[in-house]
Amino acid sequence: MKKQQIPTLSSIFAQATSAALARVQADEGASSTAHAAQGGALGSALASPRMAVALSGGLDSSALLQLAHGYAREHGIELFAFHIHHGLSPNADHWLAHCEQACAALGVMFEAQRVQLTEQGKTGTEAAARKVRYAALGGLCARHEVRLLLTAHHLDDQAETVLLQLLRGSGTAGLSGMDAANAAPELLANPALVMARPLLPVSRKQLDAYVAAQQISHIHDESNDDARFARNALRHKVMPALDAAFPGFQERFARSAQHAQSAQRLLTELAEQDLAQCLDGDSLDVARLRSLSADRCANLLRHWFKVRQLRMPSSAWLSEMLTQLLEARYDAQLLVTHPDCHVRRHRDRLYLTPKLAALAGEREDQFDQSPGTEFVWKGEAELAFPAYGGVLHFERAEQGLDPQWLQGQTLVIEFRRGGERLKLADNRPTRGIKYHYQALNIPAWERGRLPVVSTPQQLLFAAGIGMDCNKLTTGTDRIRLRWQAV
Structure with a gap:
């Protein structure tokens, strides 16, 4: 019986990266076909996409860079390496210089970006740094037209993620851990980008052995030793104990994550069906x-x-x-x-x-007692009223207000005060604005943000409802008002 060969680190990386590239090319092919169907050119959408490594300079990402360099050279792919400088460590400048030198030695195109943590909120430094880091990586990929971003997450990272989510009481989405490849438009601020983790089946011990054998230089981030961070506490205190009691638990955690991913896909399919039935x-x-x-x-x-x-x-x-x-x-x-x-x-x-910022005088389905804003129309196509949250459009129509008459009026825009009445057509009765809101099924929370426009003598227009018919005439170049919230 032929002995089964154990996959090498390079072959594991190559298989995962090829699958991720196939996904990118399939997405590009679908996009290109749709573009061509609309009369556009196919262009270079089906060419080999550019690829980038998220490079911190640590052991994991340094191994990733070496593997990606070999793969890119073999397959004729343009490779980039991007480093994000957070400025949180006194060694940050040294790490940047190390990454730049490592890329120069391999002939890999390198770019670094400095970022600042402006808001940490309740999530803390670790989460805030992650947020700005991935947004910066997404921006760099967009700038260089990179469609595939590789990160160095590995098997032990996956086990830590699953355990963290379990400790937080997460459902199937959280217990699914990390995908081998996924789009993350919100995290990366780049909807065209696919993020892949080709080292996800590889253990930390395997990476250690590979780096030692290849004599790959790397830096050490001292923040990874700080047990105040939840993931570091698990890594240094809990995971070694689990490994001693349950050797190989990382593979079993990863297998459980795959089961959770399958369950989550089914839940998503069911939710999509239910949403289609319930959405109106x-x-x-x-x-x-x-x-x-x-x-x-x-x-x-x-x-x-x-x-x-x-x-x-x-x-x-x-x-x-x-x-x-x-x-x-x-x-x-x-x-x-x-x-x-x-x-x-x-x-x-x-x-x-x-959640919208409150507007001047806004009251949800109640009456405004603040003074309105007077203005004169001088023939503009539109006038912006930021205090009322929108733009008033003056549109040409066969039936509307006489433009000469309108230009001679002092107009007032305001939120309703109560008691306003509107007649929409000659054959319809005059009704209170609230009646019209209810008839048009305008929710109460929207009514407080809908202004009215009037002269000192009469109401001309109510946003969300329409024009009062009393001043409407038929002729060329009449003016109708339209409100657009912004």
Whole structure:
């Protein structure tokens, strides 16, 4: 019986990198085909894409650079190395110089970028540094038209990630750990970029042996020894104990992560189907949500938050929100606040609305007592009113206001004060603005941001509703008003 050969580090790297490149080329091919179908040229979309290494100068990324250099040379791929200088360590300048020298010795194109941590918030230095680092890497890749970014995450990193997520009480998404390759447009601020981890099947011991055998020079980041950071505490205190008691546990953790990834893919498919059934415009149909089981409903809402690029809510927050929003009366106007948005219910519809800065005099479905803003129209196509959160457009129409009459008026823009009435057509009665809001199904939270325009004598226009017909005439170059929120 022929003895099975153990894959070398180079072959593991080559297989993973080739798979990632195939994904990039498939994406580019689909994009190029769509572009050609619209009459564009195929161009060079199907050529071998450029590749970059995220290089810190440490042992792992130095091994990655060596492997990537050999692979790129063999396959005729243009290789870059990008280093992010955080300035957090007194040795940061030395690390940058080391990376530059290592790339020069290999003939790899190198670029460094200095970044500053402006906001750490509640996440701490480690998370803040990660955020700015990946955004900078994404920017460098965009600048050099790089479509594939390689990082040096390995098997032990995957085991640490799974254990950290388990300690945080994460669900299947967190327990999935890191993908072999994925797009991360929010993290990298680059929707065209694929991030691959070709060393994910490789253990730290294998990398140590490879670096020693190849005599690869590397630096040591002293912050990796600081046990105040959660990952470092696991790495130096917990993982050695696990390895002693359960040798090879890293491979089993990685296998569990693959099972979680499979389960998460199924949950995502189900959520996409449920979202298609429940989505009505930009809102969810509450009656259809109620037809789902509690677990499917929660799964759908998590997916909706992800699609809208919002932070994932906790299980407790999600459960409380569902209780409030799904069990309320049909006519209830409910609001649940999330760190990134407001979750609202209006007439059996569920909305995610942004947290907007309060406008001058804004009152949600209440009356404004602040003075309006007077202005004179001098023929402009549009006028911006930042205090009211939008732009007033003056558009040509067959039926509208006489432009000469309009230019002679002192106009006022303001939020409604209460009691305003509007007649939309000669054959329709004059109604209060609130009646029109309700008839048009305009949610209460939007009404407070919709201004009205009037002369001292009468109302001319209400945003979200339309023009009062009393001053409308028919002729060439009449003017109609239109409000656009910004």
